[in-house]
Amino acid sequence: MAIIVIVFLGYNFFIYTQKPPIEVQKMSEIAIRGEKIYQDNNCTACHQFYGLGGYLGPDLTNVISEEGKGAMYVKAFLNSGIKSMPQFNFSEEEKEALVAFLEAVDETGHYPIYEATHNYGWVSIKYKK
C-alpha cells in the first residue's frame, strides 16, 4: 500500500509540472481572459478541444488554422445565434479575447488526428512544430 501511494505521489508531481513535448508560449493575458469568457459562457457544453467536451457543436481545437476558417470566421459565429448556439452579445473586445484564446489553443497541436502512425494498437501522434 505504501509503495503504491509513493509511486502515485511521484507520478502526480510529474503530471503537474510536465512540459509538453512542443514549445508553446505561455498563454497571454488576453488569451486567459478569453478562456475565462469561454468558461463563463460554458461553451464546453457544446464544443470540444481535443475531442473533450460537449457534442452539440464542432470541435474547436484548430478552428483558427483550418482552411477556410480563422479569426474572422470565428467572430462571425459568436453573436450569430446560429441553430442551437445561444445568441451571445459579445463586445468587440470580448470577441478579440476569445479569438486570442482559440489561437493559443490552436498552437498546441492537431485535432482530429489525420496523420498518425500505429502499431500494436499504439498510435504515435504528430506534434505541431
Place this chain on the structure above:
Amino acid sequence: MNQKIPFLFLLLGLSALHLGAFFGILITLQYIYPEFLKEALAFNRLREFHVSTLIGWLILTATGGIYYYISKVLNVPLYSKKIMSIQFSILLVCSFAIYYSFLVGKMGGREYLTYHPIISLPILIAWILFAINYFKTLVGKIQNWPVYLWMWGTGIVFMIYHFSESHLWLIPSIRENFIRDITVQWKSYGSFVGSWNMLIYGTAIFLMSKIKNENTVGRGKVAFFFYFLGLSNLMFGWAHHTYFIPTQPWIRIVAYAMSMSEWIIFLSIIISWKKSLNKEAKIKGNFAYKFLLATDFWVFVNLFIALLISIPYINLFTHGTHITVAHSMGTTIGINTTILLASAMFIAYKENAGIIEANTKIIKLGYWLFNGALAGFLTMLMLGGVARSKWTFLSDKTTSFGEMQSSIQPLIVAFLFFGVVLFIGLLFVAIPLIKVYFNKLKK
C-alpha cells in the same frame, strides 16, 4: 431526527435521479428542436442541470447507503450523528446553490464542475466531514476490514484529493499552459469518477455478501487483488481520455498498459458467471439481487466497450464521438444506477418488506422497461458515434457539421423515445421505495 438522515440522503438521491432524468429528456429535445427553451435556458445551462443532478444521485445515494449499512447492518454506532447531519445540510444547501448558479448563468465552465467554483468549497468540507466520521467510526472497531470497507474509505479519501485536484486550474502555473491544464483537468475527472466507483462497487460487494449471506465474499486474496487493480486504475488509468492531447508519450503509454490490465477483470467475470449459474435459483424474487444481476450484465457489456476504446488505435476513431457518451451513460446508468437501486431496494426491503412485496408487479415491470430501454438507448448512441466518426475521417470536406448533425436526427429521436421509457421504468421502481422512506421519516 438524526436517525432519519440516511433516509433523507436516499430520498434526496432518488429525487435527483428522477429530476436529472427529466432534465435529460429536456436537453434531448433541444438537440431535436434547436429553438426549444433557447431563450429561457439554452443548452449550455440546461445540460448542466442534467449532469450535476445525476452526479448528485450517485453520490447522495451511495453516501446514504454507507451510513445506513454501518449503523444498521454492521451495527457499529456512528462516531457522530451530528457530523452526518451537518454533511447532509451542506450538500442540500449546495444543491440549491448550484441550481441558482445555473439559473443566473454564473458558470464555472469546466466539464462536470460547471457551477460557480466557490460552491466547491463547502462541498469539499462536506467530504472532509464524511472522511472524519467514517474513519473515526470504523478504525479499531472492526478487525480485518473486509474489502468493501477499504473501498469506501479509499473512495472518500481519493474523492477529496481528486476533487481538489480538479480545481488546480485556479493556479496560474497550471492555467498558463493549456496542455498541462487540460491534462490535469481530465486526469482529475477520470480519477474522481474512479473514486465514486469505489464507493459504489464497494456497495455492490457489501450487498452480495449480505444477500448471499456469505462472509467470505469481500475477504481473501482474490478480493484484495481486484481492489488493488481497481485502485491502480483509479490512479493511473485516467489517461486513456487524453491519448490525443500532445502530452509526453510516456503518460499515454502508462495509461494504455493500465487500461489493458482490466482484461483480467473481464475474464474473471466470465469465469465467475459460469460458476454461479447453478446457485442463482435460490435467491429468486429478491429485487436487490435482481438489480445486481442486471449490473453484472451491464458491467460485461460496458467493460468490453471500454476495453476496446482504450486501445489507442480504436480510440483514435471513437474519441470525441457519441461512442464515448455511450460509454459514460452505460457505466453511470447500467452499472452505477443498478447497484444503487439494488442498494435502495435492499434497505427498503429491510425496513418494510410489506410495501415492496405488495408492489412486486410494478417493480418487475419497471425493471424490464429500464433494462430494455437502456439497451436501445446505448445502441442509438453507438450508431450516432459511428456516424460522427465517419464524418470526421471518411467524408470529403464538403459535408458541414450541421449536415452531419441533421443526418443523425432519426437516431436522436429514437434515443429520446428510449430515454422516456427509461424514465418511466425508473418511476415504477422508485415509487414503492419512496413510499417506504417517507414512512420512515414520518415516524
